[in-house]
Amino acid sequence: MTDPRSEQPAAAAGDWPSDWLRATLGFLALRALAAGPSYGYAMIGDFEQHGFGTIKGGTLYPLLTRYETAGLVVTEWRAGDGGPGRKYFALTDHGRAELARLRVEWHRFAGTSIRYLDPERPTKETPE
Amino acid sequence: MTDPRSEQPAAAAGDWPSDWLRATLGFLALRALAAGPSYGYAMIGDFEQHGFGTIKGGTLYPLLTRYETAGLVVTEWRAGDGGPGRKYFALTDHGRAELARLRVEWHRFAGTSIRYLDPERPTKETPE
DNA sequence: CATGGCTATATAGTGTCTCTAAGTAGTGAG
DNA sequence: CTCACTACTTAGAGACACTATATAGCCATG
Numbered sequence: 001m002t003d004p005r006s007e008q009p010a011a012a013a014g015d016w017p018s019d020w021l022r023a024t025l026g027f028l029a030l031r032a033l034a035a036g037p038s039y040g041y042a043m044i045g046d047f048e049q050h051g052f053g054t055i056k057g058g059t060l061y062p063l064l065t066r067y068e069t070a071g072l073v074v075t076e077w078r079a080g081d082g083g084p085g086r087k088y089f090a091l092t093d094h095g096r097a098e099l100a101r102l103r104v105e106w107h108r109f110a111g112t113s114i115r116y117l118d119p120e121r122p123t124k125e126t127p128e
Numbered sequence: 129m130t131d132p133r134s135e136q137p138a139a140a141a142g143d144w145p146s147d148w149l150r151a152t153l154g155f156l157a158l159r160a161l162a163a164g165p166s167y168g169y170a171m172i173g174d175f176e177q178h179g180f181g182t183i184k185g186g187t188l189y190p191l192l193t194r195y196e197t198a199g200l201v202v203t204e205w206r207a208g209d210g211g212p213g214r215k216y217f218a219l220t221d222h223g224r225a226e227l228a229r230l231r232v233e234w235h236r237f238a239g240t241s242i243r244y245l246d247p248e249r250p251t252k253e254t255p256e
Numbered sequence: 257c258a259t260g261g262c263t264a265t266a267t268a269g270t271g272t273c274t275c276t277a278a279g280t281a282g283t284g285a286g
Numbered sequence: 287c288t289c290a291c292t293a294c295t296t297a298g299a300g301a302c303a304c305t306a307t308a309t310a311g312c313c314a315t316g
Contacts, residue, residue, distance in 0.1 A: 008312080016233075016237055017151075018272095018302095018303055018304070019147075019150050019154075019272095019303090020149045020151045020234075020237055021303080022147055022150070022151065022302070022303065023145075023147045023148045023150065023151035023152075024151075024241050025303095027245065028241065028244060028245075029246060031245050034247070034251070035251035037253075039264080039265090040264070040265070041263065041264050041265080047194070048244075050240070050244050052240065052244075054306085056303080056304070056307085057264080057265070057266080058266085058267080058268095058303075058304065058305075058306075059302085059303055061265060061266060061267090062266085062267085062302080062303090063262095063302090063303095065266090066302095073257065080257085080263070080264070080311075080312085081263095081281085082311090082312060082313080083262075083263040083311060083312055083313095084263060084264045084265075084309095084310060084311045084312080085264080085265090085310095086263090086264070086265090087265070103174060103245050103247075105144075106148075106241070106242070106245065107242060107245075109144055109148055109284085110238040110241070110242060112179045112180065113152050113156065113234070113238070114234070114235060114238060115178075116154075116156060116178050116180075117155065117159050117231050117234065117235075119231075120160070123162070123163030123164075126186045146274055146275075146301095147274090147301090147302090148275095149274085150274065153274095167280075167293080167294090168293070168294070169292065169293050169294080170278065177290070184274080184275070184276085185293080185294070185295080186274080186275070186277085186295085186296080186297095187273085187274055189293095189294060189295065189296095190273080190274095190295090190296090191273090193295095194273095203258075208282075208283085208292070208293075209292095210283060210284075210292085211281095211282060211283055211284095211291075211292040211293070212280095212281060212282045212283080212292060212293045212294075213281095213293080213294090214280080214292090214293070214294090215293085255283090
């Protein structure tokens, strides 16, 4: 497994509106690290495999830097496997707590928005 | 019913991260108009009742103006019910088509993100 | 050995959009 | 008259994604 971006092509979904990714990329990145430390380039491939399209380096790296500043992740350089060095990111306890919190909140928000969108939703007063 | 913002207080939820609202407010506004024309101030009250918090006028009105420019809505001034005039917004066919499209896409995106977040999701290779 | 491609991270410039804040205005109550 | 509520508008500041580019290690091809 020298190539973290092999396995399967994204299959479907290509690219979502950038505002949607802007809203979610933060906790998506925290979730990507929940299974153990990883590095930017591998995370981009992981997002691609899971149907989020190709996240740009110019988006992800500044985000991870902000998260390091905020104490959600810590970093460590490791040698690359036939290639340049890799900057590994690992969740802190704070990062894990944030992920847990955002998971719940996002679930609630997604539900609220999907219920509001529902074409069946009564829009005037509810008949009793 | 002279006050479009009576009924129930928001109950719970108060305010969501602004990026989450940024991602959704566009199609939320289209959905708010799906039941018939409405105006900004009433829409703000409607969002509040449905758990989205208090959307600011400085956010909603420029959005609606962009949608008018884009041909998703058309506008018409009507007299207010004891108060200033109201600028009513109505969906065009284009707006209705966009709403239908975004409803499907948002549903897919929300599902993709929630599946990715799932703590139970296998993160290394799936056992066969 | 040089050219290009893949891996990997970083930064600058531009544009969009939310937020805060304030302004304009009509109506009605004290 | 002044305040509160209704209702829309605009200005200024800040956050952040996008495009494009820079840097750099490693490897294959010719």
